[in-house]
Amino acid sequence: MNVARLRRLGRRLIELSRAAAGETKGPALTPGEEAVFEDVLRHPGSAVGEIQARTGFVQSHVSASVARMRERGLMETGPDPADGRRTQVRVTDVATRAVLRRAIRPVDEAVRQAVPEEARAERVMALLDELEALLIIEDDHGQG
Template identity: 55%
Template sequence: MDGGRLHRLGKRLIELSAQVTGEPGDLSLTPGEAAVLEDVIKHPAGSISEICRRTGFAQSHVSASVSRLKERGLVTTATDPGDGRRTRVSVADSALQAITRRATRSIDEAIGRAIADPGKARRAADLLEELAGLLP
């Protein structure tokens, strides 16, 4: 497989992932908000500057994203007790529960729609499971 084919496969897998994890009424995030939220999930109680460093986004972008995520109840913020100028950001429990529910949805239906042959669809799902284990 060459890089171009891998890129196309990656894009197709992202499309399938969106079908599995997205349902009508689900919250939609901008790519920047999604990246900030993912960072906050991986690094609880991180500061705005730490999020900037890890994501590569400008401070103004991270601050605006955190503000929008907070308004939507997805993150909480607190003043750092050691430095009152610093804001610490954590994921809200309700957001983490919603993300977990979305992440645990089965891929079987989406794969079945993408690959009409049930046997080939099952094989594709099995191969994806194997690949996920090989590329942690």
């Protein structure tokens, strides 16, 4: 395997995860918003500068993404109790519950749609389980 094929595989796995998760309400997040959302989900209470440092996006992009998602009810901001000049960003409880509902859905049906031959679909699911065991670090808390 080379980098190009690994990236192609990664994109295909993302497609399968989206198919398994089903449709979301409202407009889809842009890839940049999705990266910011995932970062805030993993690091609640972060400041925009911290999100910018972890994602690599410019601060204006992070700020704009947070503002758009706040307008849509996906994020909330508030002052840091330890430093009132600093603003903390969190995913709303409603959005967190929606993410958790989607995250626990099994992928079997999406795999069977992508790989209609039953034996191959079973093999793909076994390989996915093996890859998860080998590649997912336990401190990710199931968040990928």
